[in-house]
Amino acid sequence: xxxxxDEALRSYxxxxxxxxxxxxxxxxxxxxxxxxxxxxxxxxxxxxxRAAAAGDLxxxxxxxDCLEHGDGTRCDRAAAVEHYRIAAAAGDPHAMAELGxxxxxxxxxxxxxxxxxxxxxxxxxxxxxxxxxxxxxxxxPSYYPLPPSSFHRWLVGELTGLHSRRGSRVNVxxxxxxxxxxxxxxxxxxxxxxxxxxxx
Numbered sequence: 001x002x003x004x005x006d007e008a009l010r011s012y013x014x015x016x017x018x019x020x021x022x023x024x025x026x027x028x029x030x031x032x033x034x035x036x037x038x039x040x041x042x043x044x045x046x047x048x049x050r051a052a053a054a055g056d057l058x059x060x061x062x063x064x065d066c067l068e069h070g071d072g073t074r075c076d077r078a079a080a081v082e083h084y085r086i087a088a089a090a091g092d093p094h095a096m097a098e099l100g101x102x103x104x105x106x107x108x109x110x111x112x113x114x115x116x117x118x119x120x121x122x123x124x125x126x127x128x129x130x131x132x133x134x135x136x137x138x139x140x141p142s143y144y145p146l147p148p149s150s151f152h153r154w155l156v157g158e159l160t161g162l163h164s165r166r167g168s169r170v171n172v173x174x175x176x177x178x179x180x181x182x183x184x185x186x187x188x189x190x191x192x193x194x195x196x197x198x199x200x
Contacts, residue, residue, distance in 0.1 A: 005036040016047075021056025024048070028062060032072065041072030052083075060087040061095045068107065077108030088119065096123035100194070101139045113190075120194030130195075132156050136187045143182055151178065159188045 009030060015023035028047030031040045045066050051059035064083035067076045081102050087095030100119030103112040120139070133156045136144045148156065151174060158170050174180050191197075 021054035024051035045072035081108035
């Protein structure tokens with residue numbers, strides 16, 4: 001362990017003893033990924049729980065992430081959504097994005113495209129613009145289970161800048177089932193909406 005990491009962990013532990021939630025989150029991260037301590041995901045989850053009880057909003061996002069993926073605890077997507085909701089209600093953009101993704105994909109909540117879009121749009125000003133292909137893979141995985149083909153990479157490249165070229169058109173001919181409409185009529189408009197690139 002480096003001297004800097006050792007000092008950081010001592011500081012986090014001292015602050016955690018004083019009830020500082022953010023220090024508890026840092027200790028959770030250290031245990032979850034084995035940074036300066038032995039990896040212990042169950043202990044990480046416990047630190048996140050303590051941090052949330054101490055009032056740290058970010059801890060709810062990390063609890064949601066653990067519960068959604070069964071990391072250090074049982075997988076419980078409905079409980080994950082509840083934690084995302086707590087932090088999202090307080091304006092945490094990370095929580096808004098995660099909750100929006102859950103609504104879009106029906107993870108721990110009923111599919112609600114309108115609410116998912118609303119949350120992702122609210123999170124967008126505080127988050128960097130995510131490239132369309134990466135965004136689709138992350139937030140619409142059931143529609144894009146495979147890496148994009150060369151045709152899809154070309155189509156995504158054409159679509160990405162359309163919002164800045166009013167009046168331009170792209171005529172695409174491809175076999176049925178090539179996901180032309182899935183990209184151009186579904187993913188791209190939704191991506192524009194949540195990044196506030198279009199006034200939908």
